[in-house]
Amino acid sequence: MMTQLSSDLLHASCVAIAGRAVLLAGRSGTGKSDLALRLIDRGAVLVSDDYTELRRRDRKLFATPPTRIVGKIEVRGVGLVDMPHLDEAEVALLIDLDGEVERMPEARTRRLAGIDVPAVALAPLEASAPIKIELLLKTLP
Structure with missing residues (x-):
């Protein structure tokens, strides 16, 4: 079976909760990074901050960080902070x-x-x- 590849760039931060990617989509200043940081504090893992590359392989969608922001998150009032991250996670939910x-x-x-x-x-x-x-993720297959 041939793997079908497609990609998009989305104005969204992304974290993985139990390996499932959650996209936090919104305009600048809406609180994407703040919400990502609070989810990370609860055990989520950073995938990307502010922009997320989306790649379709076959019938699945994966989130990856753009090269220029890998492993970094902007914390307002603090600056850019290095953060443990995943290079890829399968997308489960868009907020x-x-x-x-x-x-x-x-x-x-x-x-x-x-x-x-x-x-x-x-x-x-x-x-x-x-x-x-976290509750929404539990309702998804």
């Missing part, structure tokens, strides 16, 4: 930090590099945001 947060959201997806990815809008600076992401 939309720009979207309207619904009280009882319906299942949605966002098409990335030709793959439909579960997507949920969350407020990134809420104290419970990292816990909500």
Whole structure:
């Protein structure tokens, strides 16, 4: 079987929780890095900060860091910080930090590099945001 390759660059930070990549997508200043840092504090591992390369292989989507930011995260008020990281993780979930947060959201997806990815809008600076992401991951196959 031939491996089908495709790639995109997304304005999103990415962390892996139990090996599953979570994309934190949003405009500059929305709290992508802050939320990633709080998830890392809870046991997640950095994949990339601010921008994430997405690569499709066959029917799976993988997140990788752009070469220029591998292993670094910007911590506002501190600067660029070296951080343990993964070079790649399979994408499981996209968190939309720009979207309207619904009280009882319906299942949605966002098409990335030709793959439909579960997507949920969350407020990134809420104290419970990292816990909500962990709960969402538990609902996915």
